[in-house]
Amino acid sequence: MSVPSGNRSPATAAAAPDPSAETITLRELLRALDTAVVELIDAPAGDDVAVASVALVDSSDLTVETESQSPMQDLYLHVGVADADAVRWFDDVSGRARRHRPHAVMSKTAHESSAVQAAAHRAGVALVAVHPKARWDHVFPLVQRMLDRSRRGRGAPADPDLLATDTDLFGLAQIVAQNAGGMVSIEDAQSKVLAYSASDEAADELRALSILGREGPRDYLRTLQKWGVFDRLRESDEVIDVPAHEELATKRRLVVSIRQSTEDTSTAPRLLGSIWVQQGDAPFNPDAVDVLRGASAIAARIISRSLNAPSTEGLLVQRLFGARGGGVDVPSVASALNLPMSGAAAVVGFAPTGSESSTATGEFAGMGSMLRLHASSFSRHSVATVIGDRAYVLLPRYKSAAGVTAWTRQLVDQFEAKRSIVLRAAIAVPVPDLAQVAAARVEVDRVLDGTAATFPEGRVTTLAESRTAVLLGEILDLVGEHPELHDPRVDALYEYDRKHGSNLCESAETYLAEHGDVRNAAAALSVHPNTLRYRIRRVEVIIGIGLQDAADRLLFELQLAVHRRATPEKPPQG
Structure with a gap:
């Protein structure tokens, strides 16, 4: 599962470093x-x-x-x-x-x-x-x-300046450690360590576990929750003094949130992460609290900048997928990303489910590296990116379409089991060459858009497998976008239901879904067949069409579907 780093071609990937470049x-x-x-x-x-x-x-x-x-x-x-x-x-x-x-x-x-x-x-x-x-x-x-x-250029300046414009998170962690006294860890909003300063023998087990990428002891996390530390981090910019806990063998810490301010005073600042300083053998410096406040502002700018401005490699990948303007020189991008030019590829798109999209998007957006690792375990030349609330993977030279589907299903299951995020996935295969990757992304987006209503049946699918749902959805959207294509006779039927508390629309939809079989439709509605026959006759009178006519029936069913798509609430029962 080889995952090359950098944007150099294979011919220069292991060449001797350029003396003029920082290494x-x-x-x-x-x-x-x-x-x-x-x-x-x-x-x-x-x-x-x-x-x-x-x-x-x-x-x-x-x-x-x-x-x-x-x-x-x-x-x-x-x-x-x-x-x-x-x-x-x-x-x-x-x-x-x-x-x-x-x-x-x-x-x-x-x-x-x-x-x-x-x-x-x-x-x-x-x-x-x-x-x-x-x-x-x-x-x-x-x-x-x-x-x-x-x-970008290594090392902190000889006279560390907390306000240095070229400071990165690792440099910032070292500067805070020097100025505040103690050992620093900078974490993202999901408590994953982004950078840290050097440790010494006074480091406790909690620091070691966090640096190793492991969760802290559950008893300590429960203690932090009990003390209200996490709530205060979400709600304020204050520096919190977390005392040592002798039984859990944790030492005193200072922590401050990293929050992205907003001009909209009605919106709470977005939590980007936190800065933790563990006390060593010596006490914190007298101005440690002020140092942390300043570091929080700088870290917010650094993290915001990294979120808004991906790496050169990340930009190339996103442009290959048709984002950020597209229009790439495919041979150059393939060389820079070490991608094979020949052979068919597959493009897989992932999206949170409709019920989780609003809450999972932030966490999902931070999973690019995890997704990249999974993809690389399947195809050594794979590339992955997160664009908005969707993630995309390119799998060059895949061995079989069935293998791509099996891997995608396994990944969806793993995200649900291990990270409690329920995903849908769409696969475009085969993609003839890298020049078609952007078009393949459009295809998987069409599938993800068109199959949202069929979840969970459509957890992993392709355009070929879901073409009816996709095309019908796009047709309904097209009709819905043009008011001149709306039939006012159907509006009259919905208005009748609203005024009289009836359910003629539901009865008509069920009747049509059962292909005009009155007995089956009546059973589905739990009414007598004669009752349904009366309702259908009433529908025909109100809308002025005959449901025995194929053209009228097709138009009526299409208009009902457009109205249902625009107004998902079920009509009142009566």
Whole structure:
């Protein structure tokens, strides 16, 4: 499930760093990731090697990479790679020229296998152990952010300025730690760590767990809830003093919310995250509260800017899907994103269900990295993006349409089971080439729009499978948008129901749905067949048409559907 980082073509992905460009060394990367997450086992070529690209791979990707003689990524994250596969891969790459070998590998089993350690040493590749409890979907984005930061220019200024315009979250965390005293973690609105300062021996277990991407102890979270910490973070900008808890072995903390202000005074500021400072062996600095207030404002600007201005790679992906103006040079984008130009592809779109779209959109929008990891486990060349309240995945060179459908169903089930978000998905397949990706996105949007009313039957579908619902929905929308196409005779029928408390409209709809079978329709309505016959005759009198005429019946059924689509409430019963 290889996930290359950066927007360079394979020909330059592992080339020697440009001397004029800012780079980050392995030593600096490990220091930034913290000893709670990583530990260097061996560095045959030293730990000052440059790291400018990263890929997350499993055992199947190692076989693919071995068959290629193209330059490799600088850093590989081995996810679920068996020791035997890792040894074989290290031995294969050891015979390559230096530029065709990675500089470092991160693995959760590096501590345990002497065979892997020996193979990495023979290959001249640095081996880094990742904490067994660390989550790859947490470590991988952290590494990416560090590499992005190095491309923009590394390090805090010699005289740290809290108001520096080029400060990023990692730099801000370090500056707050220096000025407030303590160890800093900056989290998003879902309590996922975005950046942190260096830890020391005074770090408690709660800090270690948060850096590893794990949830804090439930007893402590319940205590925070009991103390009203989370409510105060949502409702105010005050700095909250969270006392130490001896029984839970947590130390004193200061925390402040990160909120996006709005000019609309009737709307509460949007919660973007929080900044936590754990006290170490020394007390907080006297002005720690003021430092946190200033940091909160800066963090809000940084996070808002990142939300509104995705990375260069993110922009390319969104333009490939037809967003942000589209009009891409497909060969150039394919080269930048390391996508194959030939072979059919699949496009999958995901949307929260109608009942959850308003509450889940914010959380769903933050799941781009998680979706990308799942997609990459299925197709090593996949790309994913979130546009508005929908997510899209491109799967180049898929093996079978059935496989794409099975993977999509599995992913929908996982999101519901593990994250309590119920999704619908639409698949466009095959997509002949990358130039058709934007059109494929339009197709999946049509399906998601057209099948919303059929949920949960339409959890995962395609245009071919749901064409009737999609086309009928679009026809009804088209008719609904043009008042001159509305039949006033149907309005008269609804008006009659409103005035008399009757249900002639429902009776007519049921009659039509049963293809004019009075007995079946009457049974569905729980009325006597003669009662239904009387109602249908009354309908024909009011609207002035005969339901035995095919054209009248078609027009009437279409008009009823348009009215029902515009007014989903059921007519009054009578």
